[in-house]
Amino acid sequence: MLFTDPSRGHQHGYFDGWGADGCYHYCGQGQYGDQEMIRGNLAILNHMEDQRSLHLFRSTARGVVEHLGQFTLDSERPWYTTDAPDTDGEIRSVIMFRLRPVDSTTSEVELPFTPVTSTVVEDVEVEQNNVERMVVNPSSAPRLADRREAQLVTAYRRYLRSQGHEVRRKRIIPAGELKPLFTDLYDATDNILIEAKGTVTREAIRMAIGQLFDYRRYIAPRPDIALLLPSRPRQDLINLCHSDEVAAYAIWPKGDVYATSRD
Incomplete structure (x- = not known):
């Protein structure tokens, strides 16, 4: 189960959201320093071979979450790195997972998270x-x-x-x-x-x-x-x-x- 709370996550450098590419861009685990592909991040990366399903929930109020659906990592580009501040404000490298909804009817564009293909x-x-x-x-x-x-x-x-x-x-x-x-x-x-x-x-x-x-x-x-x-x-x-x-x-x-x- 993955949880996102855009209203509170920004203070820790988590900028999650839908992209114009149809994927939900989900920031990895780790509030301090460069994020690494270990623990929870590694579990997301290996969810298919571990036969685990990914379910994403978004906070809507204190103690209340909305189920956004079941997701899987994009097969062509499952993740990438970008810069974001940590909890203390220092710039660090974070992992962004590209979560593609299993239910193809799920669609919502909140933020333009699609990287450009040419400079x-x-x-x-x-x-x-x-x-x-x-x-x-x-x-x-x-x-x-x-x-x-x-x-x-x-x-x-x-x-x-x-x-x-x-x-x-x-x-x-x-x-x-x-x-x-x-x-x-x-x-x-x-x-x-x-x-x-x-x-x-x-x-x-x-x-x-x-x-x-x-x-x-x-x-x-x-x-x-x-x-x-x-x-x-x-x-x-x-x-x-x-x-x-x-x-x-x-x-x-x-x-x-x-x-x-x-x-």
């Missing part, structure tokens, strides 16, 4: 309020950094446009993935991909570099990369950005204009 890269307006959060702890620090990043992006976007630059964002859905990636800024005039961070710590700069490397491999022609920061980072971090392996530069506000580490 999608498209321009979106900067004003769209989509962010890719990299939460590392549940304290107020990530929320404060989010606000600083949003302010930095808004101000720098305004500055670039005042200089006649065409500024957009990129929305990227890698093949086989569910969730889109959103870049912070893309200067189409100079072909520069920009990632903003609300702090100049080593951790933030490392993260920004990793995100830029991830985004850039999907964009053609290959863009230059830059980090938008609230102030000048210390010299060793600038050296990291300028290293041959990274080949990036930093941007930060300086009065009414912006300074860069390549000046």
Whole structure:
């Protein structure tokens, strides 16, 4: 028996729901760290050879569940992995099972859970309020950094446009993935991909570099990369950005204009 409660599961990183592919996408067992194919997850995977039937129940009220029917794992792609927060807010890898209803009359589409078959890269307006959060702890620090990043992006976007630059964002859905990636800024005039961070710590700069490397491999022609920061980072971090392996530069506000580490 499998149980799902979308109203409460989100706080533990469980995002279950029907997909446009006709399957119910069911998050595996494990509230902390990367989920593994052990215990309950392994029991779901091996339910056919163990001659066990899968019955899915959804919570409708406290102590009350609705039987959604009997399911079996999809024969072509029984499961996949994706990213989701754990109970403490740290991003981890989770197992998503694709449960196909045994009763073919069962149909309901609540969430578009179907992975794309080929990579999608498209321009979106900067004003769209989509962010890719990299939460590392549940304290107020990530929320404060989010606000600083949003302010930095808004101000720098305004500055670039005042200089006649065409500024957009990129929305990227890698093949086989569910969730889109959103870049912070893309200067189409100079072909520069920009990632903003609300702090100049080593951790933030490392993260920004990793995100830029991830985004850039999907964009053609290959863009230059830059980090938008609230102030000048210390010299060793600038050296990291300028290293041959990274080949990036930093941007930060300086009065009414912006300074860069390549000046």
